[in-house]
Amino acid sequence: MPKPLLMDHDGAIDDLLSQLLVLTMPDVELIGVTVTPADCYIEPALESAYKLLQLMGREQVPLGRGDYYGINAFPSEWRARPEIINALPLLINLPKSPDPYGYLSAPDLIIRQLSTATEKVTILMTGPCSNLVMALEKAPELKAAIAEIVWMGGAFRTTGNVQTFQHDGTAEWNVFWDPVCSQKLFSYELPLTLIPLDVTNHVPVTKKFLSTLASQIDHKLSNLTGQFWALTLDTIPSYHYTYFMWDILATSYLAMPEQFMIETAKANVSTRPPNAGQTYLDENGYTIRFATDVNVAYFYEYLLAQFRQ
Ligand code: AGV
Ligand code: CA
Numbered sequence: 193m194p195k196p197l198l199m200d201h202d203g204a205i206d207d208l209l210s211q212l213l214v215l216t217m218p219d220v221e222l223i224g225v226t227v228t229p230a231d232c233y234i235e236p237a238l239e240s241a242y243k244l245l246q247l248m249g250r251e252q253v254p255l256g257r258g259d260y261y262g263i264n265a266f267p268s269e270w271r272a273r274p275e276i277i278n279a280l281p282l283l284i285n286l287p288k289s290p291d292p293y294g295y296l297s298a299p300d301l302i303i304r305q306l307s308t309a310t311e312k313v314t315i316l317m318t319g320p321c322s323n324l325v326m327a328l329e330k331a332p333e334l335k336a337a338i339a340e341i342v343w344m345g346g347a348f349r350t351t352g353n354v355q356t357f358q359h360d361g362t363a364e365w366n367v368f369w370d371p372v373c374s375q376k377l378f379s380y381e382l383p384l385t386l387i388p389l390d391v392t393n394h395v396p397v398t399k400k401f402l403s404t405l406a407s408q409i410d411h412k413l414s415n416l417t418g419q420f421w422a423l424t425l426d427t428i429p430s431y432h433y434t435y436f437m438w439d440i441l442a443t444s445y446l447a448m449p450e451q452f453m454i455e456t457a458k459a460n461v462s463t464r465p466p467n468a469g470q471t472y473l474d475e476n477g478y479t480i481r482f483a484t485d486v487n488v489a490y491f492y493e494y495l496l497a498q499f500r501q
Contacts, residue, residue, distance in 0.1 A: 194221040195339070196309055197446070198302060200258075201225070201241075201439065202319025202366075203232025203274050205420050208240050210318050210443040212417065215248040216498040217447055220314075224305045226256035226298035228319040230369045231266045234258065235292045236274040242289040243278060247416075256301030257292060258323050262369035264356075264468065276423060282416045302327035303334065312339035316446065318439035320366050321345070325373040328380065338382055344442035345374070346388035346471035348459070348482060353389060360466040364389050367461060368469030375461040378478040385454065386482040387442035388471065394488050395437040397421055401492055405499065413499040437491075444491055445483070453485035 197220045201207035214222055225245075227237050238255060245251045277283065296304070302324060306313055315324060315338060328335055345366040347353070352363040359368075367374045377384065402421055408414045424435035445452060460477035462470040 194219050196221050196223045196311060196313045198224045198226070198305055198313055198315050200228060200298065200302075200315070200317045200319060200323050202228040202230035203234075203237025203240060204270065204319075204439070205273055205277070205424050206435075206437065206439040207231070207318045208244060208274070208277060209417055209420050210316075210439040211241060211244050212248070212413065213440060213443050213495070213498060214316070214446070215244065215250060216413070216501060220446060222250065222253050223309065223313065224254050224256065224301050226258060226301055226323050228258040228298065228323055229261060230319045231270055231365070232274055233271050236278055238292045238295065239289045240274040240277045243283045243286050246286045247283065254301060254305075255295050256298035256323070257295040258298040260322050260326060262320055262322060263371065264368050266365065266369065273423065277420065280416070280419055282412065298323040299327040299330060303331050306334040306337040307331070309337055313337055314339045314446065315341045316443060317341065317343045317345070318442055320369040320373070321377045322370045322373040325376050329376070335380060335382055340383045340385060341377075342385050342387065342442055342445055344387045344392070344439045346386045346482065348388055348390050348457075348471060348473060350390050350393060352470065354469065358465045359468065362467045363462075363469030364471070367471055371461055371463040371469040374469065374471075375463055378459065378461055378480060381478050384480050385445065386471070386480060387445060388482050391452070391483040391486055392436045392438045392441050394486060395441050395491060397424055397435045397437060404496060408496065408500055411500045413501045417499050440495065441486065441491065444494060448490065448494060451487040451490050452483045454481050455484050456481050
């Protein structure tokens with residue numbers, strides 16, 4: 193029996209690649225996708241999410257629209273990328289997407305899917321966690337319906353990737369966007385596994401990987417994902433602008449948990465400047481799990497195999 197999965201993403205290129213990867217997994221039954229307007233503008237991102245469902249013949253999977261805008265906004269240049277995705281040759285001519293304002297709000301879709309599920313649901317989040325936290329604030333009893341939460345977020349024993357005013361650089365963006373909801377999520381002490389920068393730093397998007405992916409371009413998904421990834425290389429080649437397989441690594445955890453090194457720890461989230469959104473180890477904090485390492489070669493091979501469709 194495939195395990196039921198709710199996914200919340202925030203429309204960046206690796207979020208969309210992650211949605212596609214989920215749709216290739218035989219052991220996962222996607223029961224809903226909600227989109228957070230964080231690393232995207234919501235209308236084109238909902239269209240991208242719908243187009244990927246169409247491409248895989250899964251347009252019956254319900255989408256939910258995030259209406260809450262976090263505390264610390266993402267840079268606009270990052271948010272605008274789904275417009276380009278929607279114009280790619282494999283996506284532009286798909287039948288028209290629904291009106292983005294016709295969707296249920298994201299927390300309401302999460303509540304509906306959790307309350308009607310017949311077994312415990314796994315939740316994958318590849319953007320900020322606000323939609324889930326708002327759903328659980330409204331319906332706290334649904335915490336019992338969650339099997340595990342897998343979240344790309346945080347930075348524990350490494351520097352963060354936020355570089356902005358009134359900030360010391362210790363936070364990771366998904367946590368920084370809404371430090372208050374992030375701290376609430378930690379405080380629930382649900383089975384929460386973080387895939388933080390500590391482990392995603394091991395998996396950059398490399399030309400070597402893209403070159404191997406291109407050698408199997410006769411497979412439709414290798415063709416499409418190769419184009420997605422090429423769009424991420426338009427950035428300045430310095431640490432803070434290297435594109436990593438952030439969300440894709442978190443998504444792969446669903447299929448290959450045994451390839452990760454996981455640590456259980458007590459931790460907390462700062463909600464104030466100069467380190468708002470920093471996730472830090474703290475004996476008096478909350479119990480969480482986070483990945484510290486992964487079998488890198490296995491991970492890249494896994495992606496190449498999944499996209500040979
Ligand atoms: O901090 C990583 C998160 C991931 O969920 N996002 C990108 C991934 O979707 C924010 C981010 C950090 N650096 C970025 C980001 C960059 N250079 N471009 C776009 N987004
Ligand atoms: Ca993301």
